[in-house]
Amino acid sequence: MSTHNDTQKNTGMPSGGMAPGNAMRPGGMRPGAAFGRGGPQAMMKGEKARNFKGTMKKLIAYLGPYKLSILVVLIFAVGSTIFSIVGPKILGKATTKLFEGVMQTIAGTGTGIDFGYIGGILLTVLILYGASALFGYIQGWIMSGVSVKITYKFREEILSKINRMPLRYFDGTNHGEVLSRMTNDVDTVNQTLSQSLSQMITSVVTVLGVLVMMLSISWQMTLVAMLILPLSLFIIRFIVSRSQKYFKEQQVYLGHVNGHIEEMFGSHAVVKAFNGEEKNIRKFDELNGTLYNTAWKSQFLSSIMMPMMNFVGNLGYVGVTIMGGYLAVKKLVSLGDIQAFIQYVRSFTQPISQIANISNVLQQTAASAERVFEFLEEAEEVPEQENALVPSAIQGHVEFRNVHFGYSPEKIIINDFSADIKPGQRVAIVGPTGAGKTTMVKLLMRFYDVNSGAILIDGHDIREYRRADLRKLFGMVLQDTWLFNGTILDNIRYGRLEATEAEVFEAAKAAHADHFIRAFPDGYKTELNEETTNISQGQKQLLTIARAILANPSMLILDEATSSVDTHTEVLIQKAMNNLMKGRTSFIIAHRLSTIRDADWILVMNHGDIVEQGTHESLLEKGGFYAELYNSQFEKSEAAEAV
Numbered sequence: 001m002s003t004h005n006d007t008q009k010n011t012g013m014p015s016g017g018m019a020p021g022n023a024m025r026p027g028g029m030r031p032g033a034a035f036g037r038g039g040p041q042a043m044m045k046g047e048k049a050r051n052f053k054g055t056m057k058k059l060i061a062y063l064g065p066y067k068l069s070i071l072v073v074l075i076f077a078v079g080s081t082i083f084s085i086v087g088p089k090i091l092g093k094a095t096t097k098l099f100e101g102v103m104q105t106i107a108g109t110g111t112g113i114d115f116g117y118i119g120g121i122l123l124t125v126l127i128l129y130g131a132s133a134l135f136g137y138i139q140g141w142i143m144s145g146v147s148v149k150i151t152y153k154f155r156e157e158i159l160s161k162i163n164r165m166p167l168r169y170f171d172g173t174n175h176g177e178v179l180s181r182m183t184n185d186v187d188t189v190n191q192t193l194s195q196s197l198s199q200m201i202t203s204v205v206t207v208l209g210v211l212v213m214m215l216s217i218s219w220q221m222t223l224v225a226m227l228i229l230p231l232s233l234f235i236i237r238f239i240v241s242r243s244q245k246y247f248k249e250q251q252v253y254l255g256h257v258n259g260h261i262e263e264m265f266g267s268h269a270v271v272k273a274f275n276g277e278e279k280n281i282r283k284f285d286e287l288n289g290t291l292y293n294t295a296w297k298s299q300f301l302s303s304i305m306m307p308m309m310n311f312v313g314n315l316g317y318v319g320v321t322i323m324g325g326y327l328a329v330k331k332l333v334s335l336g337d338i339q340a341f342i343q344y345v346r347s348f349t350q351p352i353s354q355i356a357n358i359s360n361v362l363q364q365t366a367a368s369a370e371r372v373f374e375f376l377e378e379a380e381e382v383p384e385q386e387n388a389l390v391p392s393a394i395q396g397h398v399e400f401r402n403v404h405f406g407y408s409p410e411k412i413i414i415n416d417f418s419a420d421i422k423p424g425q426r427v428a429i430v431g432p433t434g435a436g437k438t439t440m441v442k443l444l445m446r447f448y449d450v451n452s453g454a455i456l457i458d459g460h461d462i463r464e465y466r467r468a469d470l471r472k473l474f475g476m477v478l479q480d481t482w483l484f485n486g487t488i489l490d491n492i493r494y495g496r497l498e499a500t501e502a503e504v505f506e507a508a509k510a511a512h513a514d515h516f517i518r519a520f521p522d523g524y525k526t527e528l529n530e531e532t533t534n535i536s537q538g539q540k541q542l543l544t545i546a547r548a549i550l551a552n553p554s555m556l557i558l559d560e561a562t563s564s565v566d567t568h569t570e571v572l573i574q575k576a577m578n579n580l581m582k583g584r585t586s587f588i589i590a591h592r593l594s595t596i597r598d599a600d601w602i603l604v605m606n607h608g609d610i611v612e613q614g615t616h617e618s619l620l621e622k623g624g625f626y627a628e629l630y631n632s633q634f635e636k637s638e639a640a641e642a643v
């Protein structure tokens with residue numbers, strides 16, 4: 001039962017709940033045992049699904065392939081419960097017989113205790129409980145299988161969905177949220193399926209079955225037992241309504257505390273730099289203090305629930321026992337029946353509170369499932385074209401034709417971009433910060449689709465290729481260096497997974513990264529940490545350049561590829577790059593205009609449009625925007641030279 005409790009804490013089901021099949025294990029439960037740790041919390045009304053019915057329908061559709069298994073589970077759950085419900089009543093007969101035998105022996109009449117009869121009953125009960133346990137075991141086994149398969153499918157779908165989502169989606173979504181869908185929400189659904197579903201069935205069957213058995217013993221005693229129900233419900237409601245408030249507050253402040261810690265961890269350097277430690281500690285103390293108060297209150301309230309319910313349950317016992325004694329004296333019930341009845345009373349309260357909680361569990365499940373479905377139904381990337389072109393022997397003729405694009409419909413960034421780039425040309429894109437240079441690159445790689453217009457490679461719209469094939473054509477070194485947690489070797493090899501170590505070393509040498517890599521104690525096996533903060537910005541750029549060199553692509557994109565590298569190394573890399581770019585169409589974005597002087601063609605961008613284009617010399621001669629940009633960078637040095 002203990003693992004059962006642990007995994008249950010998020011489901012909204014009362015912990016200490018019964019495992020299917022042992023619903024009626026004699027003496028297995030105390031009255032009010034339904035409210036163990038977290039009881040009232042479980043009773044609290046969680047978030048609600050916006051479309052409960054629709055979500056449930058979808059969830060049931062997911063269960064569709066397992067209809068047969070679920071039917072078997074239902075039958076076995078009902079069977080298991082019924083077997084165990086009958087137990088006490090039959091066992092009661094043994095008690096009655098024993099009692100009669102003892103009385104007869106005392107009175108010196110009759111044959112004494114009928115051990116044969118009692119033995120028979122014990123055997124029957126043993127078989128019944130055994131069958132009940134077996135049924136419970138089987139249904140639990142099947143149901144776990146089904147729920148695990150469904151959650152497996154959910155997770156798989158979420159992951160493949162993530163891969164099919166357009167980048168646009170990630171721009172506007174909190175990553176933590178998707179993560180939470182992947183883990184918490186799927187878990188909630190899993191637990192409802194694996195535990196709550198059969199618990200609901202057993203609870204309902206137990207309550208009905210127990211009621212029937214009680215009535216079959218004595219309606220007067222049943223009436224007395226029922227008297228405690230309103231009292232229990234009143235106590236439950238009273239405590240829950242109070243603890244709910246604190247529990248909600250506790251959750252909120254737990255979130256705040258976690259968020260605060262996360263922030264402090266993440267922006268550790270910033271906090272230190274601005275001497276923010278004290279302020280942060282004060283804020284933390286405040287949050288932690290509030291959390292302490294609310295947690296204390298909500299937990300105290302949930303902990304008094306059980307003793308209170310025990311007390312009420314005991315009152316019920318007293319009533320039932322008095323009534324039973326009276327009826328026994330009147331010879332209306334047998335002693336064994338009273339014993340059976342007490343067992344029934346014991347196992348009555350818990351399923352009742354579980355039933356009371358069903359709607360909460362369902363609501364919570366629906367809310368979780370809804371979030372998962374919502375994500376699965378988000379608009380996806382435009383699907384690949386059927387019979388897509390397979391690029392072979394790419395010439396590298398790139399044409400932008402009246403490209404029109406904005407990250408959001410309200411804010412258009414590229415208004416009307418047209419350019420025709422001949423195969424093998426080295427094209428530089430220059431322009432002030434925010435002009436849209438990186439955006440053009442993203443469009444070219446088809447991270448985003450153009451709003452209107454087209455980008456053509458060798459005369460074919462890039463949408464005619466599969467994305468993966470298109471991206472394979474380009475080697476790129478982007479402004480934000482993409483490195484991951486892993487060894488330097490793996491990071492470089494990501495450019496071409498089948499490359500040998502020697503080839504990786506070769507590429508690193510060409511990118512002038514080899515010497516600094518070998519200076520690390522672990523050399524190429526040096527692990528980059530999660531935020532890749534254990535190497536310098538310039539070193540990161542060199543690694544990504546090595547990766548692009550290794551990939552040996554048909555076309556190259558360098559977006560501020562050497563912006564953080566010292567000028568001496570930059571010159572060296574440029575030489576290596578010149579080799580690499582020979583005969584390949586390449587796009588170079590750079591703010592240091594000295595680095596692009598010898599590009600074949602220069603596109604000057606401003607506010608998302610090409611304002612000028614030409615060679616360095618022709619643009620300078622023209623004396624326009626480019627000349628202004630260029631001169632502003634060189635004025636100082638020229639002025640210095642003039643002196």
Ligand SMILES: Nc1ncnc2c1ncn2[C@@H]1O[C@H](COP(=O)(O)OP(=O)(O)OP(=O)(O)O)[C@@H](O)[C@H]1O
Binds near residue numbers: 433479
């Ligand atoms: N993911 C995004 N979502 C919304 N707007 C964006 C996004 N990325 C960039 N922008 C906006 O698009 C415009 C062009 O950005 P872009 O990155 O193309 O500029 P850039 O020319 O590369 O500038 P820099 O020289 O600073 O790298 C900017 O105004 C920027 O705010």
Ligand SMILES: [Mg+2]
Binds near residue numbers: 437438439559
């Ligand atoms: Mg940029």
